[in-house]
Amino acid sequence: MSVQEKLAAARSGNSAKPAGEPSPAVAASTAPAPAGPPKTMSVKEKLAAARAGGTTKHAPKPATADQTDAPPAASPAVGAMSVTEKLAAARAGGAGRPAPAPAATSAAPAAKPGGMSVKQKLAAARGVATAPETATVETASSPTPVPAQVPTAAPRVLPPLAEMTDPRDLAEALRRAGAKKDQEAAARPAVATSAAAAAVPARPRREDVLGERPDRSQVRVDRRGLFVYATWWVVVGWLAFAAALALLSAMMIRYLFPNADAEPPSTVKVGLPTDYEPGDVSERFKDQWGFWIVRNVDDRGRDVIYALQTYCTHLGCPPSWLPGEQKFKCPCHGSGFYKDGANFEGPAPRPLERYKIGLADDGQIVVDKGQTFRKDLDQWSDPDSFLAV
Amino acid sequence: MHQDVTPEVLAGLAWYYLLASALNAAASGYVAYHEMVAEGASREGLAPRTRRFPEWLSLAVVGLYGAALVTVPFRWLLPGGLTVAYGLASLANGLLALTAGADAAHFAEVHGSSGTQADETAGGGPSLDDHVPAVGLGGPINRTLWSLVWSVVAVVFQAIGLTYFFKGPLILPRFVRAGVDYAAGPTTVFLGATLLFAAVVAFRRVFAGGLVAFGIVDLALLAFGLSLTDADFREIVAKPDNVPIVGLIVLVAGFTWFALRRAVINDARREADLPVLEALEPDKVLTWPDLVYTELICMVALTLFLIVWAVVLPAPLEQPAKATEAPNPSKAPWYFLGLQEMLVYFDPWLAGVAFPSLIILGLCAIPYIDANKEGSGYYTIAARPFAYVVFLFGFLVLWIVLIVLGTFLRGPNWNFFGPYERWEPHKVVPLNNVDLSDLVWVRALGRAKPSWALLREAPGLALLAFYLLALPPVLLRTVFQDYRARAGLTRSLTTVVLLLMMAALPLKMILRWTLNLKYVIAIPGFNI
Ligand code: FES
Numbered sequence: 040m041s042v043q044e045k046l047a048a049a050r051s052g053n054s055a056k057p058a059g060e061p062s063p064a065v066a067a068s069t070a071p072a073p074a075g076p077p078k079t080m081s082v083k084e085k086l087a088a089a090r091a092g093g094t095t096k097h098a099p100k101p102a103t104a105d106q107t108d109a110p111p112a113a114s115p116a117v118g119a120m121s122v123t124e125k126l127a128a129a130r131a132g133g134a135g136r137p138a139p140a141p142a143a144t145s146a147a148p149a150a151k152p153g154g155m156s157v158k159q160k161l162a163a164a165r166g167v168a169t170a171p172e173t174a175t176v177e178t179a180s181s182p183t184p185v186p187a188q189v190p191t192a193a194p195r196v197l198p199p200l201a202e203m204t205d206p207r208d209l210a211e212a213l214r215r216a217g218a219k220k221d222q223e224a225a226a227r228p229a230v231a232t233s234a235a236a237a238a239v240p241a242r243p244r245r246e247d248v249l250g251e252r253p254d255r256s257q258v259r260v261d262r263r264g265l266f267v268y269a270t271w272w273v274v275v276g277w278l279a280f281a282a283a284l285a286l287l288s289a290m291m292i293r294y295l296f297p298n299a300d301a302e303p304p305s306t307v308k309v310g311l312p313t314d315y316e317p318g319d320v321s322e323r324f325k326d327q328w329g330f331w332i333v334r335n336v337d338d339r340g341r342d343v344i345y346a347l348q349t350y351c352t353h354l355g356c357p358p359s360w361l362p363g364e365q366k367f368k369c370p371c372h373g374s375g376f377y378k379d380g381a382n383f384e385g386p387a388p389r390p391l392e393r394y395k396i397g398l399a400d401d402g403q404i405v406v407d408k409g410q411t412f413r414k415d416l417d418q419w420s421d422p423d424s425f426l427a428v
Numbered sequence: 429m430h431q432d433v434t435p436e437v438l439a440g441l442a443w444y445y446l447l448a449s450a451l452n453a454a455a456s457g458y459v460a461y462h463e464m465v466a467e468g469a470s471r472e473g474l475a476p477r478t479r480r481f482p483e484w485l486s487l488a489v490v491g492l493y494g495a496a497l498v499t500v501p502f503r504w505l506l507p508g509g510l511t512v513a514y515g516l517a518s519l520a521n522g523l524l525a526l527t528a529g530a531d532a533a534h535f536a537e538v539h540g541s542s543g544t545q546a547d548e549t550a551g552g553g554p555s556l557d558d559h560v561p562a563v564g565l566g567g568p569i570n571r572t573l574w575s576l577v578w579s580v581v582a583v584v585f586q587a588i589g590l591t592y593f594f595k596g597p598l599i600l601p602r603f604v605r606a607g608v609d610y611a612a613g614p615t616t617v618f619l620g621a622t623l624l625f626a627a628v629v630a631f632r633r634v635f636a637g638g639l640v641a642f643g644i645v646d647l648a649l650l651a652f653g654l655s656l657t658d659a660d661f662r663e664i665v666a667k668p669d670n671v672p673i674v675g676l677i678v679l680v681a682g683f684t685w686f687a688l689r690r691a692v693i694n695d696a697r698r699e700a701d702l703p704v705l706e707a708l709e710p711d712k713v714l715t716w717p718d719l720v721y722t723e724l725i726c727m728v729a730l731t732l733f734l735i736v737w738a739v740v741l742p743a744p745l746e747q748p749a750k751a752t753e754a755p756n757p758s759k760a761p762w763y764f765l766g767l768q769e770m771l772v773y774f775d776p777w778l779a780g781v782a783f784p785s786l787i788i789l790g791l792c793a794i795p796y797i798d799a800n801k802e803g804s805g806y807y808t809i810a811a812r813p814f815a816y817v818v819f820l821f822g823f824l825v826l827w828i829v830l831i832v833l834g835t836f837l838r839g840p841n842w843n844f845f846g847p848y849e850r851w852e853p854h855k856v857v858p859l860n861n862v863d864l865s866d867l868v869w870v871r872a873l874g875r876a877k878p879s880w881a882l883l884r885e886a887p888g889l890a891l892l893a894f895y896l897l898a899l900p901p902v903l904l905r906t907v908f909q910d911y912r913a914r915a916g917l918t919r920s921l922t923t924v925v926l927l928l929m930m931a932a933l934p935l936k937m938i939l940r941w942t943l944n945l946k947y948v949i950a951i952p953g954f955n956i
Contacts, residue, residue: 326752349752354776357752359841363854370756372772373842375859384859385842386772388947388955415952 564696
């Protein structure tokens with residue numbers, strides 16, 4: 040008999056059937072006999088079966104220390120249980136009802152303690168009720184299911200379902216509901232006719248299984264319940280979230296208004312006009328201020344001083360002044376500009392821009408970066424864009 | 429500092445040629461001894477193997493190389509340890525090359541005199557002595573001849589390596605460098621790449637052959653090795669930034685060749701009504717272990733490679749960033765250098781935004797506008813020549829070549845520099861650009877440009893209208909007539925417009941190089 044079959048048999052409504060009925064002798068001889076290829080159950084079915092009221096579980100009968108003589112053949116099978124099955128078994132086992140003691144302990148497959156899943160152990164340890172692992176199997180000859188004597192915690196008094204707030208209480212209530220079903224199922228008279236028949240139980244019909252699901256009404260969580268469920272700690276959580284959000288937003292907004300304005304003043308005095316020789320391109324202010332002071336003869340033959348912005352009109356790289364070729368040349372894509380700023384090679388679409396320039400009261404040249412003049416817009420004729428010497 | 433050869437360079441080159449020689453010796457051994465079975469051909473019908481790699485030879489080669497490898501870390505123990513190691517390794521190379529060549533000649537002699545050998549089948553069927561390449565790759569090759577050729581090349585390379593090892597300054601002659609520099613220019617590079625691409629596609633059957641390919645590899649090795657004796661070339665190529673791009677060239681060339689070779693074989697097989705190569709392969713493999721193992725090995729190897737690379741070639745830190753000063757030349761990351769090269773010819777909006785989006789959109793659109801159902805699941809050129817040529821031209825010439833150009837040939841101030849030219853920041857290149865309006869109004873018509881922008885730019889606007897509005901219908905009626913009949917109007921129109929956009933890039937570049945044309949249309953804020 041495959042583990043799956045055993046499980047199926049155990050979990051089906053007639054839970055006490057397979058192990059409970061047979062006499063010790065028969066059970067001893069028949070139980071280990073392999074019973075054909077294991078039936079394959081879909082996970083859905085297994086779960087349904089596991090959830091079904093009959094949560095008593097026989098198949099992975101745990102071995103107590105004195106049962107080392109149990110047929111070892113069955114133990115690997117237990118190990119081969121899928122996690123789902125183990126979980127289902129564990130959940131069922133912890134269902135708060137005494138597990139029926141096995142009819143024939145010698146036939147019971149010995150599960151090595153090591154083979155127990157963590158979940159099982161936990162379930163066992165928590166044991167509001169008999170976990171299969173803790174069941175003391177003292178009555179090897181008893182043909183009827185005997186409630187195992189297990190130290191059971193005094194049943195907790197649960198609040199009515201609708202007023203539950205603690206998830207543990209809710210889980211406990213669910214467990215109890217399942218356990219009640221178990222008891223009903225166990226109380227039903229067993230119908231098994233022979234050990235062999237019991238060994239190969241019919242696959243639980245789907246309707247049976249579905250029919251024995253815990254009724255929804257038993258775990259009713261209506262709106263009021265949910266509302267009560269969401270009590271103070273949920274409120275606190277949301278409040279904290281909102282507060283954090285508000286704080287972050289405040290910081291963001293504050294960030295937009297810096298204490299100090301790092302923007303340098305836009306005007307700078309660059310010395311007297313006589314400091315610049317005719318034909319000079321001064322790079323003194325390039326690094327810090329971003330312009331060249333150029334003294335040059337313009338189209339109309341006037342000797343003028345102007346401030347050229349050091350940004351390439353193509354994509355904004357800073358060109359370098361090449362005195363040998365008397366041109367500005369951009370290192371990024373090779374745009375070239377004449378000394379007057381006019382573009383003549385490369386991709387730059389228009390001449391370099393000029394900054395506003397003028398004379399201060401003390402005779403020094405003042406460059407104002409707040410205003411630029413573009414040649415292509417005919418702004419270089421503006422008297423502010425150059426300084427006649 | 430700018431010395432063509434220094435002792436370190438000579439030593440490096442000696443080892444470089446040692447490896448090149450080993451490669452050729454291995455090729456010689458492969459051709460002489462290896463059981464060469466063409467792709468897809470079954471072994472049945474071929475004579476049993478008559479050639480075996482001599483056991484003593486493998487022992488000797490492995491032993492000599494092993495001894496050399498052991499000597500290197502312990503070279504401080506005995507004076508001239510490095511020389512011993514180099515000597516051992518070159519001895520192994522020479523031994524392999526000479527034995528393979530001699531054995532090949534011997535086999536040919538035996539084959540020729542006795543007709544058959546004891547373990548060879550009688551009768552005129554092909555034996556393994558006659559290597560028949562894969563279908564489509566030409567007739568049988570003469571194994572004796574080619575093992576001799578590769579062994580001679582191996583010996584020559586080894587001789588060059590030994591020359592370098594004993595400090596013989598063998599450098600690329602000055603006049604060759606000057607000639608290359610003189611001939612090099614954006615136009616020659618671009619047109620040369622285009623012509624090379626056309627030649628490869630046209631003579632793909634020749635290029636797909638293993639012997640031709642290996643010959644090209646040898647030539648490339650020699651050219652690269654000789655170029656490395658030039659200080660300027662070395663400086664650019666060995667810059668840690670640029671080393672991956674050298675690797676990239678090798679990788680791109682290698683993979684393109686593999687694909688081309690398979691396509692050539694498949695085309696020939698389809699012509700001969702044979703199943704394509706891909707049909708011979710099992711179409712399914714297991715994820716575990718096949719794929720996972722492969723991935724795991726790749727992962728480990730790649731990690732190792734990256735670590736070694738990071739240790740050996742540390743990424744250079746440049747000057748601190750400054751708003752008012754850029755390194756000269758300022759280069760984008762290598763994979764963007766194609767874009768940066770495009771930026772030289774177009775308005776930033778076009779080259780930086782419109783064209784990249786169009787490239788991506790166009791690539792996305794390929795599956796939807798491609799009406800050719802052939803060629804899926806196997807390499808082929810004959811079944812889809814249009815798709816093959818257009819895609820590879822776009823990828824290789826318009827992208828990879830531009831990356832290479834931007835990486836190796838663009839120097840200070842974004843001027844073009846020949847491969848052996850000093851990167852002189854003060855190089856003067858007369859590049860006075862003119863707009864199309866200048867060309868038309870001033871030069872052709874001999875009058876001042878009209879001040880009214882629309883009239884001034886009328887020639888450019890007319891040209892653009894012709895290019896984008898008049899050309900597509902013309903093309904659809906002529907060149908793309910069949911395609912239109914197959915694929916419908918929408919698809920063919922999309923294809924044609926995308927193709928024209930793609931062609932605009934090289935056209936504009938050539939106009940810039942030849943006519944110094946800056947913009948076809950120059951309206952402030954809108955330049956084309
Ligand atoms: S940014 Fe100056 S040429 Fe592109």
